Amino acid sequence: AQDPVNIVYIPKNTGNPYFDSLVAGFEDACKEINCTFSQAAPATAEATSQIPFITAQIQRGVDVIAISPNSPDALNQVLDRARSRGILVLAVNGDLVDNESHRDAAVLPVDFTKTGPGQVELLGSMIGYEGEIAILSATTDAPDQNVWIAAMEDSLENNPKYANMSLVATVYGDDEPQKSTTEAEALLQTYPNLRGIISPTTVGVAAAAQVIQSAGKADTVKLTGLGTPNQMRPFIKDGTVEAFQLWSPYNEGWLAAHFAVGVKAGEISNEVGGSFDVPKLGSVTILENNVMNTQPELTTFDSSNIDDFDF
Amino acid sequence: MTDKISTEGLSASQTATGEQPAPKGAAELRPMWQVILIRPEVMTFVLLLIAFAVATQLSPFFADATFILESATFYVEYAIIALVLTLIIIAGEIDLSPAAMMAFSACVFAALFKLGLPIGLAMVASVITGALMGIFNGILVLRFKLPSIIVTIGTLTLYRGLAQVLAGDRSISGFPTWFIGIDWKYWFGVPIPVVLFLIATVVLAVFLAFTVTGRQIYQIGTSPEAARHAGIRVQRIKMGLFVLLGVASSFAGMLTASRLASVRYDMATGGELQMVLMVMLGGTYIFGGRGSIAGTFLAAWLLIVIATGMNVANIQITSQLIVMGFLLIVSIIATNAIYARTQR
Amino acid sequence: MTISSPPSDAGVFISARGISKQFAGVEVLSDVDLDLKSGEIHALLGENGAGKSTFAKILAGVHTPTRGTLAINGKQVDVGSPLNAQRLGITLIHQEPISFPDLSVAENLVLGRSQDAVLGRVRWADIEARARELMDMLGIRIDVTRSMRGLSIADQQMVEIARALDSDARLIIMDEPTAPLTPKEVATLFEIARKLRDEGRTIVFISHRLEEVRALCDRATVFRDGVLVGTEVVESLNDDDIIRMMIGRPVKDYKHAMEADIGDVALEVRNLSLRGAFQDVSITVRKGEIVGLAGLVGAGRTDVARAIFGVAPADSGTIHVAGSQVTIDDPSQAIELGLAFVPEDRATAGIFGTMSVENNISAAVPDKIAPRGFIRAALERQLARASLEQLKIRLASLRQPIMELSGGNQQKAILARWLHTDPSVLILDEPTRGIDVGVKAEFYDMIGALAAEGKAILLISSELPELLALCDRILVMAEGELTAEVLRADATQELIMQAAVPRTGSHAASPNLMQGVAAR
Amino acid sequence: MSRFFNELLHRREAGIFLMIVLIAIVVGFIEPRFISVETLRITALAIPLILIAAMGQMMVLVARHVDLSIGSILAFSSIVAGMIFRDMPELPVIVGVLVAIALGAALGLFNGVLVVLFRLPSIIVTLGTLSLFRGFVFLVSGARQVDPQFIPRSLIQMSQTSPIFGIPWLVIIAFVVAFVTYLFLDHTRLGRQIYALGSNPVAAPLRGINVVRVTLLVFSLSGALAGLAGVMYASRFGYVNPGITGVGFEFTVIAAVVVGGVSINGGVGTVLGTVLGVLLLGMVSVALPILGVSAFWQDVFNGAVIVLALLIDRTVRERSIRAMAEARSTA
Numbered sequence A: 001a002q003d004p005v006n007i008v009y010i011p012k013n014t015g016n017p018y019f020d021s022l023v024a025g026f027e028d029a030c031k032e033i034n035c036t037f038s039q040a041a042p043a044t045a046e047a048t049s050q051i052p053f054i055t056a057q058i059q060r061g062v063d064v065i066a067i068s069p070n071s072p073d074a075l076n077q078v079l080d081r082a083r084s085r086g087i088l089v090l091a092v093n094g095d096l097v098d099n100e101s102h103r104d105a106a107v108l109p110v111d112f113t114k115t116g117p118g119q120v121e122l123l124g125s126m127i128g129y130e131g132e133i134a135i136l137s138a139t140t141d142a143p144d145q146n147v148w149i150a151a152m153e154d155s156l157e158n159n160p161k162y163a164n165m166s167l168v169a170t171v172y173g174d175d176e177p178q179k180s181t182t183e184a185e186a187l188l189q190t191y192p193n194l195r196g197i198i199s200p201t202t203v204g205v206a207a208a209a210q211v212i213q214s215a216g217k218a219d220t221v222k223l224t225g226l227g228t229p230n231q232m233r234p235f236i237k238d239g240t241v242e243a244f245q246l247w248s249p250y251n252e253g254w255l256a257a258h259f260a261v262g263v264k265a266g267e268i269s270n271e272v273g274g275s276f277d278v279p280k281l282g283s284v285t286i287l288e289n290n291v292m293n294t295q296p297e298l299t300t301f302d303s304s305n306i307d308d309f310d311f
Numbered sequence B: 001m002t003d004k005i006s007t008e009g010l011s012a013s014q015t016a017t018g019e020q021p022a023p024k025g026a027a028e029l030r031p032m033w034q035v036i037l038i039r040p041e042v043m044t045f046v047l048l049l050i051a052f053a054v055a056t057q058l059s060p061f062f063a064d065a066t067f068i069l070e071s072a073t074f075y076v077e078y079a080i081i082a083l084v085l086t087l088i089i090i091a092g093e094i095d096l097s098p099a100a101m102m103a104f105s106a107c108v109f110a111a112l113f114k115l116g117l118p119i120g121l122a123m124v125a126s127v128i129t130g131a132l133m134g135i136f137n138g139i140l141v142l143r144f145k146l147p148s149i150i151v152t153i154g155t156l157t158l159y160r161g162l163a164q165v166l167a168g169d170r171s172i173s174g175f176p177t178w179f180i181g182i183d184w185k186y187w188f189g190v191p192i193p194v195v196l197f198l199i200a201t202v203v204l205a206v207f208l209a210f211t212v213t214g215r216q217i218y219q220i221g222t223s224p225e226a227a228r229h230a231g232i233r234v235q236r237i238k239m240g241l242f243v244l245l246g247v248a249s250s251f252a253g254m255l256t257a258s259r260l261a262s263v264r265y266d267m268a269t270g271g272e273l274q275m276v277l278m279v280m281l282g283g284t285y286i287f288g289g290r291g292s293i294a295g296t297f298l299a300a301w302l303l304i305v306i307a308t309g310m311n312v313a314n315i316q317i318t319s320q321l322i323v324m325g326f327l328l329i330v331s332i333i334a335t336n337a338i339y340a341r342t343q344r
Numbered sequence C: 001m002t003i004s005s006p007p008s009d010a011g012v013f014i015s016a017r018g019i020s021k022q023f024a025g026v027e028v029l030s031d032v033d034l035d036l037k038s039g040e041i042h043a044l045l046g047e048n049g050a051g052k053s054t055f056a057k058i059l060a061g062v063h064t065p066t067r068g069t070l071a072i073n074g075k076q077v078d079v080g081s082p083l084n085a086q087r088l089g090i091t092l093i094h095q096e097p098i099s100f101p102d103l104s105v106a107e108n109l110v111l112g113r114s115q116d117a118v119l120g121r122v123r124w125a126d127i128e129a130r131a132r133e134l135m136d137m138l139g140i141r142i143d144v145t146r147s148m149r150g151l152s153i154a155d156q157q158m159v160e161i162a163r164a165l166d167s168d169a170r171l172i173i174m175d176e177p178t179a180p181l182t183p184k185e186v187a188t189l190f191e192i193a194r195k196l197r198d199e200g201r202t203i204v205f206i207s208h209r210l211e212e213v214r215a216l217c218d219r220a221t222v223f224r225d226g227v228l229v230g231t232e233v234v235e236s237l238n239d240d241d242i243i244r245m246m247i248g249r250p251v252k253d254y255k256h257a258m259e260a261d262i263g264d265v266a267l268e269v270r271n272l273s274l275r276g277a278f279q280d281v282s283i284t285v286r287k288g289e290i291v292g293l294a295g296l297v298g299a300g301r302t303d304v305a306r307a308i309f310g311v312a313p314a315d316s317g318t319i320h321v322a323g324s325q326v327t328i329d330d331p332s333q334a335i336e337l338g339l340a341f342v343p344e345d346r347a348t349a350g351i352f353g354t355m356s357v358e359n360n361i362s363a364a365v366p367d368k369i370a371p372r373g374f375i376r377a378a379l380e381r382q383l384a385r386a387s388l389e390q391l392k393i394r395l396a397s398l399r400q401p402i403m404e405l406s407g408g409n410q411q412k413a414i415l416a417r418w419l420h421t422d423p424s425v426l427i428l429d430e431p432t433r434g435i436d437v438g439v440k441a442e443f444y445d446m447i448g449a450l451a452a453e454g455k456a457i458l459l460i461s462s463e464l465p466e467l468l469a470l471c472d473r474i475l476v477m478a479e480g481e482l483t484a485e486v487l488r489a490d491a492t493q494e495l496i497m498q499a500a501v502p503r504t505g506s507h508a509a510s511p512n513l514m515q516g517v518a519a520r
Numbered sequence D: 001m002s003r004f005f006n007e008l009l010h011r012r013e014a015g016i017f018l019m020i021v022l023i024a025i026v027v028g029f030i031e032p033r034f035i036s037v038e039t040l041r042i043t044a045l046a047i048p049l050i051l052i053a054a055m056g057q058m059m060v061l062v063a064r065h066v067d068l069s070i071g072s073i074l075a076f077s078s079i080v081a082g083m084i085f086r087d088m089p090e091l092p093v094i095v096g097v098l099v100a101i102a103l104g105a106a107l108g109l110f111n112g113v114l115v116v117l118f119r120l121p122s123i124i125v126t127l128g129t130l131s132l133f134r135g136f137v138f139l140v141s142g143a144r145q146v147d148p149q150f151i152p153r154s155l156i157q158m159s160q161t162s163p164i165f166g167i168p169w170l171v172i173i174a175f176v177v178a179f180v181t182y183l184f185l186d187h188t189r190l191g192r193q194i195y196a197l198g199s200n201p202v203a204a205p206l207r208g209i210n211v212v213r214v215t216l217l218v219f220s221l222s223g224a225l226a227g228l229a230g231v232m233y234a235s236r237f238g239y240v241n242p243g244i245t246g247v248g249f250e251f252t253v254i255a256a257v258v259v260g261g262v263s264i265n266g267g268v269g270t271v272l273g274t275v276l277g278v279l280l281l282g283m284v285s286v287a288l289p290i291l292g293v294s295a296f297w298q299d300v301f302n303g304a305v306i307v308l309a310l311l312i313d314r315t316v317r318e319r320s321i322r323a324m325a326e327a328r329s330t331a
């Protein structure tokens, strides 16, 4: 048969549990289809830290580079070079926002335009669609989060269902536990009537959960956001958090591997509007900007299903 | 006028002549091979050879000149700064803030450019910012006589903070195409940043080894007191070096900006460690007075080979951190030991 | 002067046999045999650098001897460390008082004393009470709770003495304790020392002041160049004997230099003052003249020299070089004006230790070796070689690190450095300190020759014979002020010493001293 | 003259205290909600980690050294403790705690040994071990985070429940550590030897101070306290991440200690001053978000504060040297 497709995945940084699950998706896929997989992770998620790794992978002559980019634009040059050597470049889990032409395709978990409204709906259902709410985000310029926050603001303003909910603050914890914690504490203190917090970032939602638990305010302040089940499990179990959302990072790896192998084998053509079948996921359509989603909606985790997940 | 003091019983003036081995105090010369071989730079060179051999063994993709030169472009930005840092450390000071200076001056450059300033002026402003930060470091160290190592830990936090305040978490891009991608432009088949590094090496090496100021840098580092007594303008030279480092950081920042086509406040985070590592690994004595540009040059290539080799061999970053930390400590200990040995 | 009581017949407390010490291969003590008896005050005498302090430090466990043994009460001991010395009953009052500036006076007194467990509680009240008692005993009024920082050297020395008193040490070594003290403090100290002797303890007393030795000590041992020359009962010695033992030749052998043709004023400083260092110092040095600056350690002579040369400029006063007033804020300016300065602290302010001899020699004249900014090795070599011959510097190679040279040869290299600047004024601060006798003589020759060439020389020295032999005129400083100016013809050691010893209360020179002061 | 110096030192503590009050008033004026018990609680919770590590760092600085590796030591102790909780849940919690402290002490000792054995400046040694120890963190953890579900409930509750006056255990432990440090430094011979060593390292052995022992001790204590802070990290944040935990911690701690009046020239520093320094920085970090100031300013503030504290230290020192010179001329 043909040589296996050589895939490398470069996560944002090492030691990030979220990406462990994504890697597992790749690994499992390559057990079943014709590919070999490796990963190379920088120590920090700083903008340039992935560049030496990309260069090294180009030199190693891999067929596919899948990457969760640390910067929407700092990687343009080096990714262009990878593509000029015939390497298939996939953005996974996060896109090169506004620089989509520097990668071949993107595998994103869900349609990001639905994330914001989905979160608002979830929180609204917890607080009876009424009261003050706040957002605890990552950094002020985090691209994905900003897209979601914009969508949240839009829903709150324009959807009459949320007319009684008011967004009183958006704060940023920089994805650092210490800063996220102090920001969350400041929210509770500054807004005594706060009913709910949305934290669309894994570090933030865990820190906020810890703060609410410490303050003993689980009854008055509801929290939701995007988190990993492992990170949030104790808070679901003790009732600090009723429900939160995410998608399956595992499926991202799974899909990316199938897509890459398919393209390399000429079975899938990377064209907008095309579609192909992936085992377990069913039919996947290539959307505008060559984006693929692993699932139509966010997965909601609560006490009923959290033990089914381990990532 | 004064007649000679009679020094009966003392015949020193008669016995003393020229370069005869003296009886007391004038120790034997060390053999020439020792003088040449027992030098930290030799250790660096040997390590470089070993690293090269190991990397070639580890990965069949490593031994490729084009690849190594291309990979070198990420590290020469630090290496250029490390060359200037070498001068500062030889002069008996240290500066841990250059990575932060890189970030802040690059942010100034990008922010001004975004404000509509012509790119040339923005570059000038960035260089001036670098120089000002160098002056600020210099004033704290020289005028207020604060220990440079701890002051620059303060200013490194400060400059990085300013970069963050100025640029936020956004990455700033949109530079004209001629500015972008200097690492993909070549002179004589070598990427321009690497050429610049080579030029800086030669210029600084000549400066340090053959000019009066270069000599005085060694003298200042060996004994600042004695240097001052000998009429050397210690403060002026040290201030010059701090400013030069600020300017070099600004240049390196712009090289990075060109390579990435974008600027963010977190540029070169943690780079100070790498720079210090290059200088130390090159055998420059942490207490000043000894060291060479050649050593830093070799050490820069050593790091390039190690990092590139490990990357291309897919060795996990965890091991890379340990190797780097270990190298730093071992190189300091070895340099120290070698110098202690040649003290007498 | 009181006649000391004869040494008691009690036995030997500590005996040294064959004690030798090398520093970096240089032997500074050779085969010293000495018995110190219980109940005696034993003087150690010798020129600067003779090895007195080194011997004292070996007794006190600060240094370990390269060879030789110590025995206490006949039992051989290995002192090893200061802590162990303390356990063995040996206490040293260091020549430079040891102080921990950030700790209180009381704490400085007890630090390291207690043998309690290290985690034992510190009883501040007891410590302070005891400290006050000791201070009262010594008649000094210091608040024992204040920090040590800022105490005068004299007070620091008294604290050290108090510390020694508080111990039940059998052997108390005092290394030049009286140098910074006032006569009254010296008297108190002597009283206490005698009391301790009468308790049967052994006291070793190091001093350069023969009259003190005569007043206090029972026996005296003289060192010269690291060798023990002899031990005698003090009463049996006269000053000439002692000096002869110290310098190895009769005093008379030092001959006065001849009058020379002295030219125009080369350097003049008027009313120079630096807060906390010296006040109102005026000095004139003419071409061809050697002017001495005498004084006790800490009198401020070095500070004056540093002020003239711009190392630590003065607050007020003026400096004139060759008749015109100048500003000197940095040594580089002084050099341009034709000044040169050989500092006393050769190791830190003179040499570039790890750099080659030729680099050291050329340091002050970069233009001569680098005509167009680039150093030409041949020129540098030539320059250095010329100095080798002129000053008879002994070394193995010009590329040798200068620290490998002996002190005397290092000093010659520093002098060579300055001669290349062709200075009109040379300031020499203790140029012969730590230099062996033979090389010293060479230095005297050179200094004389330089003056003969017409250079103006300001010579700072703590060795009176040296000043008496070389200088046309000697200025004396005490506590930061000029106290006397003595012409060669009138100069005697006594006269200078009297002006140099600080007076309590006022600094006015005594009337009979004034007679010796020249009116120039 | 030096009374004046002493008073200045004391005034230094009074000065920090005043500054804390001043900042509280100003912030309270702009944002009245700041003046509340809740602020006290948040501030109290923001400081225990820093306070405990600051006690160690202070001892190191007093001995005229510095320890830049505490962030990595904290992470190492924290991750190992976390792994023990995760992989050996049957062991009592205290085992993890003790192991964390012991490991911290061991890494600190390693720093000390390098400093003593090779006579290297501690700042360079610990700059090296800062990255070396971080490497160890990744190595032992396999770059895997210890998730919240594995952190024992009882440990988490240390930062939530209180034995008295609603003050969380974590805070109480931190202040107990500070008090014990005070007793040790001010009332034991060994403690005083640390000051003596830093005040005059050359003379210290002449007074029978075992320089090696004291140096190893301060580094081990600093490591052990960083280790303790590591467990407290797990308690406070509920998980341990090899890449995030403790990064940049050393700068915060050094800033706090230097602000508290501990001199980098050794020999000077008090527990009270350090506590106040930690409080000051802790309060500012709480005040910034309440005022709605971007977290970006935090670094600017920390950096400026380090530089400023050094300048103040310098001025005080210069004044005392001048006082000394004057004392000499009027002696």
Ligand SMILES: Nc1ncnc2c1ncn2[C@@H]1O[C@H](COP(=O)(O)OP(=O)(O)OP(=O)(O)O)[C@@H](O)[C@H]1O
Pocket: C023, C024, C028, C046, C047, C048, C049, C050, C051, C052, C053, C054, C055, C095, C434
């Ligand atoms: N630690 C040391 N390292 C090297 N040389 C030393 C050291 N200590 C003393 N010496 C040298 O040993 C010799 C004897 O010095 P020592 O201090 O014993 O003299 P001294 O008789 O006490 O002189 P003074 O009267 O000036 O105090 C001197 O030449 C001195 O330079």
Ligand SMILES: Nc1ncnc2c1ncn2[C@@H]1O[C@H](COP(=O)(O)OP(=O)(O)OP(=O)(O)O)[C@@H](O)[C@H]1O
Pocket: C151, C152, C153, C154, C277, C295, C296, C297, C298, C299, C300, C301, C302, C303, C344, C462, D328
């Ligand atoms: N109280 C003191 N505290 C600290 N240092 C002192 C004190 N007194 C004197 N010194 C130091 O001793 C050195 C010698 O003092 P100074 O230069 O004033 O006198 P000198 O007459 O040249 O003495 P010397 O014979 O030692 O050279 C000075 O550099 C000074 O710093």
Ligand SMILES: [Mg+2]
Pocket: C052, C053, C054, C095, C175
């Ligand atoms: Mg002596």
Ligand SMILES: [Mg+2]
Pocket: C301, C302, C303, C344, C429, C430, C460
């Ligand atoms: Mg002097």
